[in-house]
Every structure is written in structure tokens, then in C-alpha cells.
Amino acid sequence: MITMEKTLLDLEPGMQGIIARFAGNPGFVRKLRTIGIREGKNLTVVTRHPLGGPVVIEVDGREVTLGRGMAVRVVVDVAA
Amino acid sequence: MKTVVLMGNPNVGKSGIFSRLTGTRVITSNYAGTTVDVSRGKTRLADGPAAVIDAPGTYSLAPTNPAEEVAAEILGEADVVVNVVDSTNLERNLYLTLETLERGVPAAVALNLWDEAGHQGITIDVDRLEELLGVPVVPTVGLSGQGIRELVERLGEARPSATIQPMSEEERWVAVGQITGEVQKIAHRHHTLADRLAEASIRPTSGIFIALAVIAAAFLAVRWIGEGLISFVFEPLFDLYTPIVMRASELLGPGILHDILIGRLIGGEIDYVESMGLLTTGLFVPFAMILPYIVAFYLILSILEDTGYLPRLATLADTFFHRLGMHGYGIIPVFLGFGCNVPGALATRVLETKKQRFIAATLMSLAIPCMAQIAMVFGVLGPFGLQYVVMVFVSLAVVYVAAGLILNRVVPGECPEIFLEIPPYRAPDLRATATKTWMRVRGFVGEAIPYLFLGILVVNLLYSVGFLDLLAAAFAPVMETWLGLPAGAAVALLVGFLRKDLAVGMLVPLGMSPEQLVIAVTMLTIYFPCVATFVVLLRELGARGMLAAAGVMVTTALLVGGALRVILIGF
Numbered sequence: 153m154i155t156m157e158k159t160l161l162d163l164e165p166g167m168q169g170i171i172a173r174f175a176g177n178p179g180f181v182r183k184l185r186t187i188g189i190r191e192g193k194n195l196t197v198v199t200r201h202p203l204g205g206p207v208v209i210e211v212d213g214r215e216v217t218l219g220r221g222m223a224v225r226v227v228v229d230v231a232a
Numbered sequence: 233m234k235t236v237v238l239m240g241n242p243n244v245g246k247s248g249i250f251s252r253l254t255g256t257r258v259i260t261s262n263y264a265g266t267t268v269d270v271s272r273g274k275t276r277l278a279d280g281p282a283a284v285i286d287a288p289g290t291y292s293l294a295p296t297n298p299a300e301e302v303a304a305e306i307l308g309e310a311d312v313v314v315n316v317v318d319s320t321n322l323e324r325n326l327y328l329t330l331e332t333l334e335r336g337v338p339a340a341v342a343l344n345l346w347d348e349a350g351h352q353g354i355t356i357d358v359d360r361l362e363e364l365l366g367v368p369v370v371p372t373v374g375l376s377g378q379g380i381r382e383l384v385e386r387l388g389e390a391r392p393s394a395t396i397q398p399m400s401e402e403e404r405w406v407a408v409g410q411i412t413g414e415v416q417k418i419a420h421r422h423h424t425l426a427d428r429l430a431e432a433s434i435r436p437t438s439g440i441f442i443a444l445a446v447i448a449a450a451f452l453a454v455r456w457i458g459e460g461l462i463s464f465v466f467e468p469l470f471d472l473y474t475p476i477v478m479r480a481s482e483l484l485g486p487g488i489l490h491d492i493l494i495g496r497l498i499g500g501e502i503d504y505v506e507s508m509g510l511l512t513t514g515l516f517v518p519f520a521m522i523l524p525y526i527v528a529f530y531l532i533l534s535i536l537e538d539t540g541y542l543p544r545l546a547t548l549a550d551t552f553f554h555r556l557g558m559h560g561y562g563i564i565p566v567f568l569g570f571g572c573n574v575p576g577a578l579a580t581r582v583l584e585t586k587k588q589r590f591i592a593a594t595l596m597s598l599a600i601p602c603m604a605q606i607a608m609v610f611g612v613l614g615p616f617g618l619q620y621v622v623m624v625f626v627s628l629a630v631v632y633v634a635a636g637l638i639l640n641r642v643v644p645g646e647c648p649e650i651f652l653e654i655p656p657y658r659a660p661d662l663r664a665t666a667t668k669t670w671m672r673v674r675g676f677v678g679e680a681i682p683y684l685f686l687g688i689l690v691v692n693l694l695y696s697v698g699f700l701d702l703l704a705a706a707f708a709p710v711m712e713t714w715l716g717l718p719a720g721a722a723v724a725l726l727v728g729f730l731r732k733d734l735a736v737g738m739l740v741p742l743g744m745s746p747e748q749l750v751i752a753v754t755m756l757t758i759y760f761p762c763v764a765t766f767v768v769l770l771r772e773l774g775a776r777g778m779l780a781a782a783g784v785m786v787t788t789a790l791l792v793g794g795a796l797r798v799i800l801i802g803f
């Protein structure tokens with residue numbers, strides 16, 4: 153399968169991807185990983201709130217809300 | 233005596249297990265960040281009594297907010313750790329488990345929410361997990377108490393893990409993956425209709441409609457239950473009580489004792505709001521005017537908390553709260569604050585930075601009246617027409633938003649974005665809801681009523697020595713010229729520091745117009761928190777933070793009071 157890298161913020165609601173890596177300091181990476189957002193996990197975008205609002209994703213059957221500034225630093229592999 | 237510390241990720245059921253172990257009830261709710269401070273209790277282990285500590289939840293031992301700091305610190309006090317783990321989410325929870333075991337403390341693992349794991353088709357090989365971790369592992373259901381006895385028995389075997397050695401962060405993640413892969417099996421699960429409905433409540437458009445409906449329903453339910461309790465329970469009780477106090481009043485005859493116990497008769501009758509006696513107003517205000525709404529509010533709040541709806545509301549509200557210098561979780565202090573500002577102030581600990589906590593705490597003190605005060609506002613202003621009550625709440629809402637917009641600009645510091653786990657929806661457990669409501673109502677009765685009595689006593693004494701008239705005279709210029717209120721309202725405002733509900737009641741005998749009442753009641757909310765909240769805020773914000781907050785409060789109160797006067801009364 154051909155994949156391409158996108159940031160989580162570029163994914164439209166309903167789209168899926170595999171978490172590739174994070175762009176950020178170790179504290180940020182740890183914060184994401186310890187809540188369950190880890191490299192290699194399958195991720196689905198549940199919704200993206202308008203007006204700069206947060207993104208809601210689902211990983212391992214759990215939903216997590218995160219701000220756009222964080223979402224843009226999550227790099228995801230999606231089917232091209 | 234040994235100290236057992238309960239550690240675990242947020243919302244995994246630590247507080248539920250704590251209640252089971254100690255018999256001491258603590259608040260549990262279906263969202264991360266319910267417990268923000270330690271609770272202590274006692275239990276009996278096989279080798280004697282032990283102290284038990286319930287810590288706030290944390291994802292790792294590297295804290296990101298004050299609640300998590302508390303958790304990381306308290307680990308130092310532990311002789312034994314009970315690591316409570318969410319069985320439906322083993323992989324994520326194991327990171328903290330490994331971090332804890334690496335510290336070399338004797339530990340046991342409680343695989344909590346075992347019932348839900350079963351429902352979701354998740355199986356965990358408990359024996360194998362025990363081998364890998366090198367400490368006892370016991371499946372538990374905190375809600376029903378299943379497995380708690382075995383947990384207590386096996387705490388005797390708790391010792392430092394022989395299999396888990398200190399490792400680097402990357403190694404730890406590898407270990408987490410390996411262990412999970414070896415012990416856990418998940419039956420594949422498809423999206424159900426229920427999942428789709430649940431998602432509707434977190435999507436922008438459908439979510440807003442659902443939120444409005446939920447909030448309207450909650451508001452109506454509180455009013456309806458509160459009014460029902462008043463007209464079918466408390467008023468009939470006081471009808472039976474009136475002849476008894478009247479008789480007592482005759483027996484006592486006029487004098488200071490009569491003034492203190494019964495208060496002033498109004499037209500030869502007892503007026504439960506205005507008489508200001510301990511046995512009249514002192515009982516009627518808390519029991520017949522406030523308590524019914526407290527019961528109603530906490531019942532509805534418990535249901536909202538236990539379903540898991542609040543984090544979804546926080547997500548929907550995030551965009552808005554972000555403009556005010558917080559993020560969506562700032563809605564938790566607001567909800568708790570409507571019950572009582574004290575837990576509301578404590579709940580600001582779920583916010584990450586000082587700036588966010590300062591704004592959340594200041595805005596709550598400014599513009600979120602507690603239920604006791606709200607009940608009195610409805611009781612006092614309601615008879616003039618609901619539009620006056622609406623004026624108060626609209627003014628407060630404007631203050632909340634305007635002050636938030638300004639504080640966000642002028643307060644230095646960071647505003648990190650929302651980062652929040654959404655818990656699964658759960659049907660509230662009837663017993664758990666009832667117990668929680670009861671705990672909070674009992675808290676109100678135990679704390680509010682002594683203060684109310686004290687307040688009434690102090691007011692009576694100060695009146696009789698003429699101090700309050702002096703005070704009123706001193707504040708007359710501000711009150712009369714700036715706010716358009718009678719000088720006596722100053723006394724009520726000052727009593728508001730003791731109890732705001734009582735202060736609202738004290739406005740009644742002043743014979744003000746409803747417009748004046750609106751101004752006075754709004755001022756009363758904004759100008760300063762009550763003493764109980766003040767003490768907590770002082771601790772949470774520090775002396776400097778509190779001073780700054782107080783400055784904001786007094787300034788806002790004077791500005792808003794003056795503006796309302798111009799709008800409602802004219803010059």
C-alpha cells in the first residue's frame with residue numbers, strides 16, 4: 153500500500169491513519185504516549201471543531217480531545 | 233503503622249477502591265481529575281491496621297499539573313503501593329505501573345473495571361501478568377466490591393518487584409508493548425449504534441444542540457425537584473412548627489433572649505425571612521429555602537458527572553474557554569462552583585498553568601454564585617418577577633466573559649491547549665448517585681448551618697451595640713451615590729463574607745425596589761468570595777495571587793454596580 157505523511161490536523165473527520173512520529177520536545181511526546189497516543193497505533197479522526205477548536209481522535213477505542221497546536225505536531229501515515 | 237497509597241491513571245476507580253477499603257466515602261465521578269487532593273483513611277490488613285491514601289490520578293510520575301504533582305509526591309510516603317489499573321485499557325496504564333515498580337516499592341496491582349473488560353471482550357491472563365510484573369495482581373470491581381477482599385489478603389505478599397528493573401523511557405515503552413501483547417486478548421469490536429449516538433454529543437453542530445438540551449433539562453429538573461421539595465415537604469413541616477415558636481415567643485416575652493432566638497415579630501407574626509432569630513430565620517433559611525435546591529442540584533450534578541458527559545461538554549466549550557485564557561476543562565470549576573465555590577476553587581488544579589488557574593479561580597469568585605446564594609436569589613427576587621432573576625444572571629454572564637477576555641490579555645503566562653481523555657458513557661449507578669448526593673448534602677448541612685447560626689448571632693449582637701449602624705453610615709456615600717442603594721445594604725454586603733445566602737436574606741427588610749435588589753445581589757456575588765472560599769483561594773493562589781484577584785473583584789464590583797445603577801435606575 154502506498155502511504156503518505158500528513159499531520160493529524162490535515163486529516164478530515166472520519167479519516168484514518170497510522171501514527172508515525174511526533175514533532176516536539178520529550179515532555180510533549182511523553183504526554184501523548186501516556187494517554188495512549190503512540191507511534192504505530194491506528195487513529196481515527198472523530199471530529200474537528202471549527203474556529204480553531206480542538207480535534208477529537210479515537211485510538212484503541214478511546215477518544216481523546218487535543219488542541220490544534222498539538223494535532224499539527226502529530227505526523228500520521230495515511231493511504232494515498 | 234503501614235501506609236498504603238493508591239496510585240493509578242485518572243478515572244480508573246482509585247477513589248471507589250479507597251471507599252471500599254476504608255469505609256470513608258470520597259467523591260467518585262466518571263471523568264479524569266475528580267480527586268485533586270489526597271484523602272486519608274484507615275483499614276485493617278492481615279498484619280494490623282494501616283493508613284490508606286487516595287491520590288489524584290496521573291499518567292506518569294512526571295507531573296503536568298498540580299493534581300498530578302500531589303500524586304507524584306505522595307508516592308514517597310508509601311510503604312505499599314496499590315497500583316489501580318483500568319483493565320479495559322491495560323497498555324496505557326502499564327507505563328505508570330512500570331514506573332512505580334522501578335522505584336522498588338512493595339506493590340500490588342488491582343485490575344479494576346474487570347466487569348467492563350468482560351463486556352468489551354477483553355481477556356487478561358492474570359497469572360502471566362503477575363509473573364511478568366513480579367507483584368500480586370488481583371482483578372477488582374470497585375463499584376460492587378468484587379475482589380477487594382482478595383486484594384487486601386494479597387497485600388501481605390506485596391514486595392519490590394524482582395522482575396522489573398529501572399530502565400530508560402524508550403525501554404519502558406517497549407516493555408509495555410511486550411507485556412500487553414503477551415497477556416491481553418481483545419475480541420474485535422464493531423462500531424455500534426450506541427457509539428454513533430455517543431459521538432453525536434462531541435461533534436460541533438449536533439453536540440451544541442445536545443448540550444443546550446442537557447443544560448436546559450438540568451436547570452428545569454433542579455427547579456422542579458427543589459420546588460417540589462419545598463411545597464410538599466419543607467413548607468408543611470414549618471406550618472406544623474409555627475405554632476410552637478409562636479408559643480415560645482409568648483413565653484419568652486420581649487427582651488434580648490427573644491431577639492436572639494425568635495427575632496423581631498413583623499406585624500405580630502413571625503416572618504421566617506425577616507425576623508432574624510436563630511429558631512426562625514436560622515432554621516427556615518437553610519432548611520426550607522436552600523436545602524431543597526442543594527439536594528436537587530447535587531442529584532443532577534451527580535448524574536452529569538457519572539454518565540461521563542462533562543468531558544464532552546468541555547470539548548464543545550473549548551473554543552470559547554480558550555478565548556478566556558483557559559481551555560475547555562475550565563468548565564469543571566464552573567459546574568462544581570455552582571454547587572459550592574470551595575470545591576470549584578480546588579478543581580482549578582486540573583488546569584496546567586498558573587495563569588489558567590488564576591483566571592479560572594478569579595472568574596468563578598466573580599461570577600459564579602453558589603447554590604445557596606442562587607436559591608436565595610430566586611426566593612427573594614422571584615416574587616417580583618422572573619425577569620429580575622434573569623437580569624442578575626445575564627449581568628454575571630457578561631462579567632464572566634468580559635473579565636475573562638481582559639484577564640487573558642493582561643495576565644502574563646502560558647495558556648496550554650486542551651488535552652483530555654473522554655471517558656466511556658456509563659449508566660449512573662443508582663446507589664452511587666444517591667450516596668454521592670447524600671455526602672454533599674450532609675457537607676452542606678454540617679458546614680453551612682453552623683456558619684448561618686454564627687452569622688445571625690453576630691448580626692444580632694452587632695445591631696444591639698449599634699456597630700452596624702455606624703458601619704452603614706461609613707459606607708453610605710458609596711452605597712447611596714454610586715450604587716443607588718440604601719446605606720443598610722453595606723451591612724448585608726459585609727455579612728456576605730460570612731454567608732452569602734444570609735446576606736441576600738438581609739436585603740429583604742431594607743424595603744428596596746426590585747431594581748435595587750438586582751444591583752445589590754449582583755454586587756454581593758462579585759465583590760468578594762465568602763470566607764470558606766477565600767481560605768481555599770488563598771492557599772491555591774498564594775497571597776500575591778489572592779491580592780491581585782481581590783483587586784479585580786472589588787474593581788469589577790464597583791464598575792458593574794455603577795453601570796447597573798445607571799441602566800436600571802438612572803442617575
Ligand SMILES: Nc1nc2c(ncn2[C@@H]2O[C@H](COP(=O)(O)OP(=O)(O)OP(=O)(O)O)[C@@H](O)[C@H]2O)c(=O)[nH]1
Pocket residue numbers: 240241242243244245246247248249259260261262263264265266267268287288289290344345346347348372373374375376538658664
Ligand atoms: N463498571 C465499573 N465502574 C467502575 C469501577 N470502578 C469505578 N467505576 C466507575 O468509574 C468512575 C471513576 O471512578 P473513581 O473512583 O472516581 O476514579 P479515580 O481513579 O478516583 O479518578 P480520579 O480521581 O479522577 O483520578 C466512576 O464513575 C465509578 O463509578 C468498576 O470496577 N466497574
Ligand SMILES: [Mg+2]
Pocket residue numbers: 246247248259260266267287288289
Ligand atoms: Mg479519585
